[in-house]
Amino acid sequence: MKKILVLMMVTAVVLTGSLVAAQTAQPKVGDKLFDFTLPVPADRADRTYLGLSGWGKTFKMADIKANLVLIEILSMYCPFCQKEAPLVNQLYEAIEKDPATKGKIKIIGIGAGNSSYETEVFRKRYNVPFPVFPDPDYDIHKKCGEVRTPFFIAVRLNPDGTQEVGYAKLGGFGEIPAFLEMLKKSAGL
């Protein structure tokens, strides 16, 4: 009985430790991105933008048709994200305007702790042209180390199906031309 108890205590400590580690690791450049799924957007324009095909209800990063995906972890309730929203829209426009990046670099937002109603409010209020997905129970937010918002993660989608973080940083991304150049380089464009 004692042995069983000790074994359980050890297991509990190890499991708790690994859970905490899993929940606190912020993505770093060179990392493989944490695994997560998102619901296929109901809006056809969003599906077309992401290049999602098929009838599935959910998709993974690897399903997005792009060389690189920029993920913004945001919240409708975050004043910095609100302030940054027009700049992210400008970045989107710059990507779409450049034939070298259009269709190859894509942006998605993830609303940490936001319901779908709340992410829609954010999109409408700031005319956000790219899809923003709700993360109401902070599932994805926990996987990326409970980062503050906004947090930007650029992920390179390799042809062999692997993914690698090329940029991961808290706060605004600064000047758009320099940032876009960095994204291009990271995407191998």
Next chain:
Amino acid sequence: MTKKVAVITLVFIMALSVPAWAQTHSEAYKDNIYTTGELKPVDSVLKVKVGDRAPDFMLPSIAGQKVTLSQYRGKKNVVLSFVPAAWTPVCSDQWPGYNIVKDLFDKNDAVLLGITVDNIPTLYAWTNQMGKLWFPVLSDFYPHGKVAETYGVLRSDGTTERALFVIDKKGMIRYIDVHDINKRPPLESLVRELEKLK
């Protein structure tokens, strides 16, 4: 023996599957947010109920005005948003959300009054990080938490609950949400209640 082992195993599994306390906060506040950890979800007993006349009050705002509840009687529906304390995690990411949906309040002929038990200078410094707020921010600091106490949302540590009261133009309470202090009430619940006032 086997039963005991089974019970212990169950307790361990339950302990490990308890969801971690979830929160996020904006980089707008840098490192200035005090981590409270998980708190007792509710720590007070309501003294008003839906259908009651909302107790009137007069509180100072950070804009230097005295705001009374009765000044809106016959003119506007009122939402009271009590948040526990300035510079704490969930509160800091609640009012900035309301700040971008003034149109939803306008559409339902409602005003919002944000209330905490902090003093005016603290509220001023804290709300400055949120951008310019369109709604009055009121201080229930002195006598400490008097309004919160009247409504029954003053917690035993002197902070308030995370509570929403919807009061119609006649001054009657139409909706109360004393929310789990650790979580933010979803916006759609409040909007749904505002739409019912029509």
